[in-house]
Structure formats: structure tokens, C-alpha cells
Amino acid sequence: LQLRDLFFELLLLPSNGDLSGIEIIDLRCLRPMDEVTVIRSVQKTKRAVVLDEGWPHMGLGAEILSILMENCFSELERPARRLCRADVPMPYNSSLENQVLPSVETIIELLEELVN
Numbered sequence: 001l002q003l004r005d006l007f008f009e010l011l012l013l014p015s016n017g018d019l020s021g022i023e024i025i026d027l028r029c030l031r032p033m034d035e036v037t038v039i040r041s042v043q044k045t046k047r048a049v050v051l052d053e054g055w056p057h058m059g060l061g062a063e064i065l066s067i068l069m070e071n072c073f074s075e076l077e078r079p080a081r082r083l084c085r086a087d088v089p090m091p092y093n094s095s096l097e098n099q100v101l102p103s104v105e106t107i108i109e110l111l112e113e114l115v116n
Helices: 003-012 035-045 060-075 094-100 104-115
Strands: 049-051 081-083
Touching: 035 060, 049 060, 049 104, 060 081, 081 104
Parallel strands: 049 081
Antiparallel strands: none
16 A cells, blocks of 8 residues: 555545544654654544554554553543554465555545544
8 A cells, every 4th residue: 555545545535524634644764763753643633543564463553552552542532543454464466465455445434433
């Protein structure tokens, strides 16, 4: 999934929910991670969704959620959510790969659920 594809879909979205207040942070560098930006965003929006193309267990998404729980748990209005690939071995066939990875539609559904 390309981040630009998600931006494009969000711009064209005839959504029932108001997604105008979301903030998207693209962590381009993971070591050192810009924890301050992530924490400030959660403090501002009071919500968090971590999108990770890795597996759900022991991945980057779990680490980011751990940082959020340690630093701004009491400021969340809803539970922080994580959206990862399916917990199955990664297929090499591109059509099967698309079924394992989070889709733009799945991401938008989760965002709408969190905002409404």
C-alpha cells in the first residue's frame, strides 16, 4: 500500500463521517523514531490508528502502540487501534499479497469507525 494512494482516496471520499481532522504521520525513519510527533498528534486528536504492513505480533505497530500507552494512554478517547497484514505467511503471488495486506477500503472503514 502506498501512502499516496491513501491520501488520494481520502481526498475523493464521499464519507458519512468527518475525516477532516485526521493526521497522517509517515515515519520515514524508524531509528531514531520521531516519538514526539506521534505523541503530540495523539494528544491533539485523542485517537490513534497504527497502520503497519508487518505481522501483528512483535512488529513495529506493536512498538508504536507501546510508546503511546506509556506516554498518552489517559488522553485517548477511544482505544488505539492497529491495522496490520493478516497473520499468515506472506504469499509471493501479487493477487494473494493484496488479500493479505490492509486495503485502502479497510483503512477508511477503521478511520470512520474511530471518528464517529
